[in-house]
Amino acid sequence: xxxxxxxxxxxxLKSKDCRFTKAGVEYIDYKQTDVLERFVNDQGKILPxxxxxxxxxxxxxxxxxxxxxxxxxxxxxxxxNMR
Amino acid sequence: MKxxxxxxxxxxxxxxxxxxxxxxxxxxxxxxxxNGGDIVExxxxxxxxxxxxxxKKSTGYYVNLYFNAPAEAIAVVERNMRINDDIMRYLTLxxxxxxxxxxxxxxxxxxxxxxxxxxxxxxxEDDN
Numbered sequence: 001x002x003x004x005x006x007x008x009x010x011x012x013l014k015s016k017d018c019r020f021t022k023a024g025v026e027y028i029d030y031k032q033t034d035v036l037e038r039f040v041n042d043q044g045k046i047l048p049x050x051x052x053x054x055x056x057x058x059x060x061x062x063x064x065x066x067x068x069x070x071x072x073x074x075x076x077x078x079x080x081n082m083r
Numbered sequence: 084m085k086x087x088x089x090x091x092x093x094x095x096x097x098x099x100x101x102x103x104x105x106x107x108x109x110x111x112x113x114x115x116x117x118n119g120g121d122i123v124e125x126x127x128x129x130x131x132x133x134x135x136x137x138x139k140k141s142t143g144y145y146v147n148l149y150f151n152a153p154a155e156a157i158a159v160v161e162r163n164m165r166i167n168d169d170i171m172r173y174l175t176l177x178x179x180x181x182x183x184x185x186x187x188x189x190x191x192x193x194x195x196x197x198x199x200x201x202x203x204x205x206x207x208e209d210d211n
Contacts, residue, residue, distance in 0.1 A: 023195040027185035031092075031147070035197050072092055072174055073143065076134035 016053025020062075028061040030068035033075055040066060044079045084119065086151040088183060093164065093173035094143035097130050104144055107169060111146075114160050120152030137171050149186070 020028065028035070039047050039054070039062055046066050049059050069075045095107055104127075112122050128145035137143065152160075157175060164170045178186060188194050 019197050023197045025195050025197060027181050029185065029189075038198060068174060068176075070134070072094065072145075072172065073133035073135055073137060 018053060018055035018058055020058040021055050025058065028058065028065045030065040030072070030074070032065075033069060036062070036066050036069055036075060040075065042079065042081055044076045084153045086120070086153055088123075088149070088151055088178040088186075089120075089157065089175055090147070090149050090178060090182075091173060091175045092145065092147045094133075094137070094145055094171045096169045096171055097140060097142045097144050099144070099169060103169075107167075108146055110167075111148075111160070111164065111170075114163055115150050115152060115156065118152065118156035118159050120150050120156050120160075123149040123151060140171070143171060 030036070039052055041047055046063055049056070052059075054062060066075065070077050091111075093111070095104060099107070108125065108127065112125065115122060125146065125148040128147060130142050130144050133141055133143050161173065161175065164173050176182075185194075
């Protein structure tokens, strides 16, 4: 808990629940690119759990699925967006 | 001899013509069958755009297949695929119980939907 009163996130308790546990997913397949893309930021990096709120078990499955999809060029390793 | 369930996805060089694709696909299928495996399902995704260039090519012919095979067959199949330079990349996965249940669900078509799309198809919230 953040008990430093001046911290901006003090009392910030909104906990995101894991979308995979909610949907009852048991295995995240690397071919579901439309699902994987939602857990990857615009540079192609895997989003951390604190942002997506995914459970640890599903985050591990998600990262292996993303890495397999990257290997098969289904999703890019890095997307250079023209800054 | 004990057989395990495998999934393999591989990418073929896109510049080949149609019958060369089917020839290569049957080449891989024969390879698996000769080594004591049997093909459950072959699903060709056709020429798709690659997310990044693989040896100077931006598209590839994807083939995804599921098969049962003894463990020793995999090394032989992969070695032959490595020799053939029209097969750009391949990924073989052994399916464990969890993945098998996922595969059966996919066959039945009632996969748990993680993000329901905008068109509101009936949200089957079954947790298996």
